[in-house]
Amino acid sequence: MHRKRTWTLALALGAGLFTLGSAHAADSAKPKYTIEEVMKALHKGDDAIGKKVGKGQGTKEDFAKLVEYYPSLALNKPSKGDLAAWKEKCNALTASAKALKAGEDGALEKYRKAVNCKACHSEHKEDKEHK
Numbered sequence: 001m002h003r004k005r006t007w008t009l010a011l012a013l014g015a016g017l018f019t020l021g022s023a024h025a026a027d028s029a030k031p032k033y034t035i036e037e038v039m040k041a042l043h044k045g046d047d048a049i050g051k052k053v054g055k056g057q058g059t060k061e062d063f064a065k066l067v068e069y070y071p072s073l074a075l076n077k078p079s080k081g082d083l084a085a086w087k088e089k090c091n092a093l094t095a096s097a098k099a100l101k102a103g104e105d106g107a108l109e110k111y112r113k114a115v116n117c118k119a120c121h122s123e124h125k126e127d128k129e130h131k
């Protein structure tokens, strides 16, 4: 009796994991947020999360937000600039966000280096009236 239940459970779990796995593969092809949405969520304004984190005042919730939004950047294509260079910058942001969340040594320095607004905008952001 017990044995049968265990097997059913294992099978159900296996099927669940498989479904999760394929859903994840589909996710990684399509970004959850646009570049604009990420900028608005993390960078825009004087009280932006990114600025707070850069000052060393980030909370656990802030780090979680960074980890939620940054991975979408690399899956978007910027309207300007070299795609490989773009991905490298975005992946550095994601990696530093994950390091912050994990509380790793040097994570804040990594983040400050990666979140260079000007360096990225001058290469990848279309010039409008101002930068």
Ligand code: HEC
Pocket (backbone or CB within 6 Å): 035, 036, 039, 040, 043, 044, 045, 050, 051, 073, 078, 079, 089, 090, 093, 114, 115, 116, 117, 118, 120, 121, 124, 125, 126
């Ligand atoms: C890894 C590259 C990258 C970094 C780093 C970056 N940005 Fe951006 N940002 C972009 C790109 C690309 C756009 C243009 C998005 C578009 O128009 O689709 C943009 C657009 C914006 C916009 C306009 C969004 C809107 O409302 O249309 C703001 C504001 C902005 N960034 C602020 C910042 C600030 C502040 C920082 C630094 C704390 C920063 N960004 C760092 C790539 C970056």
